[in-house]
Amino acid sequence: MGMLVAEDPIALLxxxxxxxxxxxxxxxTALSKAPHSDVDRIAADVRxxxxxxxxxxxxxxxxxxxxxxxxxxxxxxxxxxxxxxRVGDNHHHVVCRQCGAVADVxxxxxxxxxxxxxxxxxxxxxxxxxxxxxxxxxCATTALHPSS
Amino acid sequence: MGMLVAEDPIALLxxxxxxxxxxxxxxxTALSKAPHSDVDRIAADVRxxxxxxxxxxxxxxxxxxxxxxxxxxxxxxxxxxxxxxRVGDNHHHVVCRQCGAVADVxxxxxxxxxxxxxxxxxxxxxxxxxxxxxxxxxCATTALHPSS
DNA sequence: ACCCCAATCTTGAATGATTCCAGAAAGGAT
DNA sequence: ATCCTTTCTGGAATCATTCAAGATTGGGGT
Numbered sequence: 001m002g003m004l005v006a007e008d009p010i011a012l013l014x015x016x017x018x019x020x021x022x023x024x025x026x027x028x029t030a031l032s033k034a035p036h037s038d039v040d041r042i043a044a045d046v047r048x049x050x051x052x053x054x055x056x057x058x059x060x061x062x063x064x065x066x067x068x069x070x071x072x073x074x075x076x077x078x079x080x081x082x083x084x085x086r087v088g089d090n091h092h093h094v095v096c097r098q099c100g101a102v103a104d105v106x107x108x109x110x111x112x113x114x115x116x117x118x119x120x121x122x123x124x125x126x127x128x129x130x131x132x133x134x135x136x137x138x139c140a141t142t143a144l145h146p147s148s
Numbered sequence: 149m150g151m152l153v154a155e156d157p158i159a160l161l162x163x164x165x166x167x168x169x170x171x172x173x174x175x176x177t178a179l180s181k182a183p184h185s186d187v188d189r190i191a192a193d194v195r196x197x198x199x200x201x202x203x204x205x206x207x208x209x210x211x212x213x214x215x216x217x218x219x220x221x222x223x224x225x226x227x228x229x230x231x232x233x234r235v236g237d238n239h240h241h242v243v244c245r246q247c248g249a250v251a252d253v254x255x256x257x258x259x260x261x262x263x264x265x266x267x268x269x270x271x272x273x274x275x276x277x278x279x280x281x282x283x284x285x286x287c288a289t290t291a292l293h294p295s296s
Numbered sequence: 297a298c299c300c301c302a303a304t305c306t307t308g309a310a311t312g313a314t315t316c317c318a319g320a321a322a323g324g325a326t
Numbered sequence: 327a328t329c330c331t332t333t334c335t336g337g338a339a340t341c342a343t344t345c346a347a348g349a350t351t352g353g354g355g356t
Binding site: 167168169186187188203204207228229 | 312313314315316322323324
């Protein structure tokens with residue numbers, strides 16, 4: 001059966017018309033293993049794999065991946081930008097108010113959720129981004145069993 | 149008839165248990181007149197009204213207002229924090245991809261739109277924030293009639 | 297296999313929004 | 327009018343992100 005972790009990063013890059021470089025492959029691999037990572041986390045994972053890589057390079061790679069649609073950038077209020085490889089299905093996210101953990105949520109309303117704004121004020125709308133806010137299981141448990 | 153612009157800022161502050169200060173009154177007034185303003189815009193309006201007021205004071209006031217629920221802070225990806233006085237009705241926003249203009253959108257699904265996540269991953273969800281992305285009427289018009 | 301050039305990465309500094317801090321000023325309860 | 331606490335001022339620090347200039351490198355062409 002197909003692997004669950006990631007499609008071949010090299011093939012993804014080639015198909016997208018991007019040069020295949022070690023930093024790019026490593027970023028894709030990191031994002032496949034840990035979706036919703038911020039730049040620091042991705043940079044750390046990439047360096048664990050390759051050794052020294054500039055933070056700027058990680059920003060550049062993420063921008064390139066995002067521009068060709070291989071990655072998606074999300075920016076929940078209060079956190080730095082997060083990135084994921086799951087793309088093109090307009091799914092949404094739940095964010096933990098306490099620890100910032102993020103999980104994917106398929107929209108309950110099919111592929112174009114809530115796209116029907118009651119009054120669009122003349123805007124031509126092309127996307128409805130939904131962010132659910134709440135408390136993740138871990139933080140809920142911790143709240144019940146305080147350590148101190 | 150009730151005034152459309154704003155409830156009495158002084159009464160709002162008193163009812164919320166906040167001290168009544170000139171910067172706070174001015175911020176509330178500014179937000180009533182121009183919702184979805186960022187800190188710079190609010191600070192400018194406040195200074196037009198009062199003269200010198202520190203930027204820090206504006207940040208402090210906005211934090212205080214937000215904490216007691218008099219104001220709401222939104223953070224569309226790509227822009228600085230925006231503030232509005234309309235609060236407690238879980239309405240949403242349309243954001244122009246080009247100029248950043250923001251307009252309010254009542255949710256089509258009643259008071260708790262999309263709150264039913266298909267799979268909540270064990271999160272206890274308390275809010276569904278919806279951001280519609282598109283092009284505002286002004287930018288659409290400009291695109292049709294380029295000036296150069 | 298080798299060249300070459302544009303695309304990419306490195307290093308270092310700049311920017312912008314926001315927060316932190318310590319002291320001065322000013323609400324408002326008594 | 328007084329006093330204490332909250333709020334405002336001024337200045338610096340922080341964090342994420344971007345800008346810029348030069349060194350490196352992927353990969354198509356020969």
